[in-house]
Amino acid sequence: MKRPHLRRRSPRLPFIVLLTAVIGAAVWQAHIDDDRGAALANPADDAAAKGPLKGMQVVASGDTLASTWYCAAGTGDQGGMADHVVTILNPGDRSLDATVTVYGGVLASSSPTTAETSEPAAAPAAAPVPVLRELRLPARDQVQLRLGDVLAAPLVAALVEAKGGAVAVEHRVTGPHGVDTGPCASATAPVWHLASGTTTRDARDVVVLFNPFPTDAIVDVSFDTDAGSREPVRFQGFPVAAGSVVGVDIGDDVAREAQVSATLRTRTGRVVVERLQEFDGSLGPEGLAVALGVPEASTAWAFADGMVDDGRTERIVVYNPSDERAEVDVSVLPTTDEPAPAPQPFRLSIRAGGFTVVDYGAEERIAAGVGHATVVRSTNGVPVVAERAMTQLVRADDRDADEGGTNGTGDIAAGPGAIVAASRWAFPASVGGDEATVAFVVFNPDAERSARATLLAVAGGRETEVDDARDVEVPPGGRVALAGDAAAADGSSWVVESAVPVVVELVVVGQGGLRLATGVGIPSGEGAVPLGELLGR
C-alpha cells in the first residue's frame, strides 16, 4: 500500500525557541557573573581573602621538614648597644639538628654602635665571613646562643635553619640602656614597614637590614614624619650585599623627629628588617626596644596589654603605607571588675603614606590605672600597620625609696601588634628568675565564645602546666593575665594554649615594677585565624 505523503515537520520554530532560550540563559548568567565579579572587586574582601599567616612570623607545624628563622638586629662586640642572644625553642617531642649561621656587619652611618657616642666614628670594616655553628636542639627545651661568642662584630645577625618544623626563635637584646625581647622573622619579604620610631636628641633609631641570600639587595626607603614624607637620597637604591647585615641610624638623615614611620621596599633581592630603638634617658626614660618590621599591612590589629597611669604612657601609632586614605577605628577594651561601657573608639582618617598617633595618656576617655586591650581596625578595607609604644618612668624618688638610688630610670617597649589569633603561642626567650617576673596577657577577640587558657613552662625536656594559670577563662572580648611560675621561670620557655584562638603578649616586669619588655609572642600557624575575620563575626 502506498504510504500517504506527509509534510515533514520543520525544525525552524522549535529550534529557534530552544536557541533563544539558551542564549537568554547565557545573557542572564553573564549578568550574574558581572555582579559576582563586582563583589569580588571589593578591596576589603580581597584583604580578607589573603592568607592568615602573611605578615606575621609563625611556628610551623610539627610535620614540617625544615624551618628557617632570621634574627637581624643586635650587636656582637663588647659594649654594644644591643648584645644579641638568640633563643631557639624546640617544643617538639624529638630532638632536632639546627645550624646557625652568624653574619657580621657594620652600621652604615657614621654613628658608632657603642654606647659611648663621644668616640669618633670608625671607618666601616669589610663584612666578616659568616660563621656556621651546628646545634642540637633537645626535645621540649631551648638553646641560647650569644652571637657575639660566635662572631664578634658591630652588628651580628643569625640565620637559624632547623631540620624540623615546630621550632620558634626569639632574640633578646641587652644594652646599657635596657633590655628587650622579640620574635625573629620566619620569612623574608620584599617590603617592610616600621610604623613607629623616634630620632629625638635622646634617641637612636637604628634600622638593621639583614640579607642572608646570595643576591645583593637594593632597597628604597621612604619616611614619613610630622613634617611630611621624605625619601633621602642615601636610602634610594641602598645596597645590602649578599650575605651581610647592615645597620643604618636613620637619625642621621631624619633628625629630631618624635615620630618616624618608614617603608623599606626592595628593588631586587630580599632582606629582613628590624629596628633597634634606644633612649639614653637624657630627656626622659631610658630604654631599649627591638621590633621586627611588618612585612604586610593588615586591616586588623590587636594589642593584648596596655595601661596608662602617672608613670606610664602608651601611644598607638597607625601607619598607612598604602596609596589610599585609610579610615581606622582604634578601640580600647578595658578590663574592669564592674561592668562598664567601653570608651568610644578613636576614629582616624589617615592619608596615604601618613600616620596618626593616639596618645592614651592625653586622652580623657582612657581610664588611668586600668588595664586594657586595644583593637585597631580599618573600616574601609585599606590595610594599615599599627604599633604600640609604651614608656615607663620610675621616678627618682620612688627608686630612692626602694633602692636608695638617686637617678630616675624607666624602660620602653615598642612593637607591632598581632594580626592573627591563635590557639598556641610560644615565647622562647628565657626571662625571669630573680631579676624579673613574667606574665602573659591573654586577649580573647572572639565576641561570642569564651576561651580557656593554660600557661605551660617548657624546659628540660618537659612541658609543665603552671598551677595558677591552668584553664583560666577568658571572657569574650576580655583579657586576663597569667603569671609565670617563679620557680620555673629561669631557663624556661613559655607556651600559652587555648582552644579558642586568642592573642597573647608577654610582659616582663623587673624590680620596682619596671616593665622590661612587652610584646606579642609567636603564634602557631595551625589554627591561626586572621583577626579581621574573627572581629568581623
Place this chain on the structure above:
Amino acid sequence: MEPEEQPLASPPVLAVVVTHGRHADRFEDLLGALAEQDYPQLSVLVIDAAGADDLTDRVRGFLPAARVLRLPGTEGFGAAANHVLDRDRPRARRAEFFVFCHDDVLPDPTAVSALVEAATEWDADVVGPKFVARDNARRLLHVGLGVDRVGTTMPLVERRELDQGQHDGVREVFAFPAGFTLARADRFAAVAGFDDAVDSPNDDLILCWRARVAGSRVLLATDSRVRRDGRSWAGPRDQARHHVRALLSCSSRLDVLWVVPQALALSLAQAVGGLVTGRPGRSRAAVGAWVWNLLRPLSLWRARRQVNAVRQVSDRDIHRMQVRGLIGPRLWLRRMGRSGPSADAAAAIDPAAGLAEPGPPRSDDATEPADTIAAWTPTTALIITVLAGVVLFGSRHLVTRFVPAVGEFVPFPGSAGDLVSGWVGGYRPVGLGADASAPTLVGVAGGLGAVLGGHLALARTLLIVGLLPVGVVGAYRLLRPTGSKPAQVAAAVAYAAVPLPYDGLATGRWSVTAAYAASPWLLGRLVRASLVVPFSPDGPLPTVRRPLWQHMVATGMVTGLAGLLVPQAPALLLLVAAALVVGTLLAFERRGIGRLVAVSVGAALVAMFLHLPALVDVLRSRTAADAWMGLERPVGAMTALDLLRFDTGPIGIARPLGFCLAGAAVLPLLIGRDWRLGWAVRAWTLAVACWALVWAQQQGHVNVRLPDPGVVMAPAAAALAFAVALGVAAIELDVRGRAWRFGFRRTVSALGLLALAAATAPVVVASMDGWWDMPRGEFGGVLGSVDAAVTAEPSRVLWVGDPAVLPGGQAWELGDGLSYTATEAATPGIADLWPATGLGSSGRLGEALGLASGGQTSRLGRVLAPMGVQYVAVPRALARASGVERTDGASGGLGWPAVASADAVDGLIEVLDGQLDLEQIAVDDALALYRNVAFAPVRATGIGPSALDETSAAAMQHVDLSAASPVLVDADGDGRTARGPVPAGDTVVQASSASDRWVLEVDGRRAERTDAYGWANAFPTPGGSDGGKAVLGYRTPLVRHVLVAVQGALGLLALLVAVRMRFASGAPSSPPSRPDGADASTADDRSDGEQERDEPAPDDALPREGEPVPAGAGAST
C-alpha cells in the same frame, strides 16, 4: 596512396607530419586521411621526433612514396619541423608550400587543396584551417584566434558552438591553433621557421606573429576542415611559456618597454588570483613562464634577431591586427558574470573525452534549481581577494621578520636531522628525561625542514602562520558541495572574522591556531561522510559514494594531522560528531547518523594509530593519559557572552561587534529551507555544544580535563561560519529566487550580510600591526647568558608558572594552576612540547617546588641540585617586557587565558625569592630568573656516595652538591649522546631518569650502571691513575623503532588512500543532469578543469583547448 602525376599548375606541397608517438592509435587515421587528399602535388614527410620505433612500414602502408625522417634524439615540435629547411631535403626544397601536421588530426580530403587555393588566390603566406570536433563535425572548435598585444589568445567561437556555416569564408586572423598549418616555403624559411624553443605548441602564435612582422598575410580558410579532439597539446605551463616567448621575441624594442610591463603585471595578478582561488598551479605557470624565458637569454636573443631580420611592419600595424585592450581580464570577468554554471556547462568540454554529449534532462526531484546557484562574480572575487590581502597584510611581519618564540610557539633548535633523530630515538629529554617518544610533530618538523633545505625557521613559519590560510581555505572548501561560490566566500570571510586564531597567535597558543585550522576540515570530512544533501550524490554538485572505510581513513588522516598540534584532536572529532548527531535529531532527521557515528569512531581510531608511539606512551601511564586530555583547569572567568564573541584574547575592539558573527549565523535559521535549514540546525547545535562545554567548565559545573578553551571553541567557530554560508546560500535559493517583495526575508538577509561585514572589523583592525598582536620579542632574546651557561656546564632550566605564558605551554601540573617543565637549553624547544608522555622522574621537580611552596624548605637550590637545575625561571608575561607592549597601549601580557591566578604566580615568586640558595638574576621585568648557586651539572663527578644514596628529595636540602664537576660536556643535539673525558675511580652521575638504556663506555669498556638518588643514573668509572675518553649514549629499544616504523607505514598508507580518493576519477553513483541538458557534473567546478568526484580536484588540470591564455599565465577561468 601516392597521388598521381600532378598538373604543373598545382604548386608542390610537402605535408610535414611531426609525430612523437603519443597518438599511435590516431596516426594511421592521419596517414589515411593524407592518402585520401585530393591535392595532386602532395608529398609527405613524416618526422619521427621521438625516434623510438621505425615508422617506415606503418607509413608506407598508407603512403608508399612518403619519406620518414627519424631523429636520433627527442626534439620539440618546432625544432623537428624546422628540419624541412635542411639543405639535404630535395623534396622540401622543391616544395612551394609546407603543411605542418600534428599526428592526431584528421583532415578532410579537400583540406590541403583548400589551404593551397586560399594561399594562392589571396597571396597568403600562412593559412590555417577550421577545426571541428573529431567525433562531431557539427561542433566548432576553432576558426582562428584573436590575440591581444600581450599575447593572450582567445577563440573566435563560443564553446560548443554549432557549425552552421556562420564563420565560413576566408578571413584574416592574427593566429590560429596549431595542427594543420600551411606555410609558404620561402616565407617559412625567411622567418626561420618555428621557434626552436617551442615544444608542442597549442597554437601557431609565434609563427603567425613572425609572418605578420615580416609583412605576410595570415588567413583562415574555413573550406579546409580538420577534425581533432578538444584536448590541448600543451599544458598551461607550456602555453604560458610559449606566449611569453612570443611576446618577448616578436615585439619591437619599443613594445618591449611598453607592453612587457603590462604583461608582467597581468601575470602577477594572475598569480595572486591563482593563490587566492586555490589554484596554485596557475600561479606557478604565470610566474614560471617568465622565469623560464628569462633563464634562456641567448635563445631569446637569437629569436629576436631572426624576427628583427625580417621585420617589415610597424608596431602600429601589428597592433591594428590585434584585439584591442587586454583579453584575459575581460574574459575572466565575463565568465564570472555568468548567472550560473549552466552557462559554463553548456560550453564545457570534457578534457579527457572531448566534447560532452548533451545529457538527459534534470530529474524533477532534483534538490534545487541549479541555475540559481551562483558561480564566481566580480563581487565574490573581490571579497576573496580582499580577504587574502587582509590575512597577508596582518601576517606581514611574521612572514618577513620572525615569528616570536612565545608560549607554545617554541623554537626549532638544532638541525632537521636532530629533530628526526629525536623523533625516532625513543627518548624525551624534557624534564628529567624519560623512555618515551617525542611527539610526531618533531619528526614532521624535521622532515619539513629537510625538504626546505634545512631551513627550520622557514618550516616553523609555515607551520605557524600557514595555519591561518589553511583554516580559511578549509571553511571555503567546506561549502564546496553546495556549488555556490558566494556561500563558499561567505564561509571563508566568516571564518576569517573569528578572532580565535589571532588570539591564539597573540597569546602564544599554537594548539588554538591549529584547532582553528583543522576544525573546518574535520567538519567538512564529517558532513561529507554523512551523505546528507547537499553533501551527497544527489546534491547540487554530485559526489561519489565512497565506501565507509575510505571516509574513516580520510577523516582519520585529517584528525591525525590536527593531532600534530592538538593532541586532543580525536576527542574533538568525537565531540563534533556527537553534536552533529544531536543536531540531526533536532532537525527532525535521521539520515546520516549511523555514518557519522561510524566514521567518527573509526577516524578517531585511525588518528590515534597515526600517532602510535605517543598512543603507547599515553596508554602506559595514567598521568600521561590525564594530561593528554588537557589541564585540570580551575574555574575561569569566561562568561557565556565571552564565548558567543569568541573573546579569548586581545583581538577585538568593540564588544557589540563580537556578536555580529553569531547574528549573521542566525540567518539560515530564519530564511533557510530544506537542506539550508537542516544543516543550520546542525551547525548551531555544534556551536552551542562547544560553547556549553567550555562554559560549564568555566563556571565549575563540570570537573573534566579540557584543552585550551580556544581549542574547544574552534569547532564552534567553524560551525558558525558554516551557518553563515548556509545563510548566503539561502539568500540565493530561498530569497532571491522566491521572494520578490522587499519583506521580512530580504530585510533579514540584508541585516545578516551587514552583520557579517561588521564582524570583520576587529580582525581588519588587528591586521594593522602586521603581528596579529603577537609579542615583538621573546625570552630567548634575554637568556643568551643562560643558554651559554647550561651549555658550558650541562644543566637544566626549570620553567615554572602559568601554562598560559610558560614557554612550551602546557606542562606538568604543580597545583594552583601552575605548571612546570625543564629543559637542557634556555627555553623549551619543539621536542619539549607536551611532556606528559615523558614523565620519567620529572615528578621530582614538582616535588621540590612543592616543598618550597609548602614552606618545607628554604634551600630549594639544594633540593634541585641533583636534578641538574641551574636556573629557575618564572615568566610573568608571554615574552620579555619590551616585547609585550602593544600598539594599542594595552598590555600584551597575561589576559584571560591565564590558568593560574596572579596570586599563585606572585606567591611562587615570593617563595623563590625567599630561598637561600637561589640567586636572583635581573634580566627582564617579565621574567623572574634565579640561578641555583648549589646546583650540580647534569653529568657530573665528585659527588659523594652518601649523597648518591639519599633518595628523599626533602633530605637533599641538607646536602651540598655544589662541589660537583661537569663531565661529558660535548653532547649531541638530540640529547642522547655525550662525550668527553672522565676521571678514573670516580662516579659519573647522570641526572636523568634511571634507565638501563643509558650506557657509558670508557675507552670502549662499558661501565656498570647503578641508580643515583634513587632515580638517576650513576656509572662508577674504572680505577687507575688516569681517566679515559667516555661516551654516554642512549640505546633506543627495538620496540621503539618498530613503533616508529609502523607509524610511518600507517601514515603512508593513509596518505595513499587519501591521494587515491583525491585524484582517482570516479563516476557519480547517479548521474545528475542539468536543466539545459548539459551534464550536471560539468557545472561551475568542471569549468575549473575538475573531474567528477566528491573530493576536490587539483586545479592544475589541463585547460580546455581554446581557453584564452594570457602571456605568462595559464588558461584563465
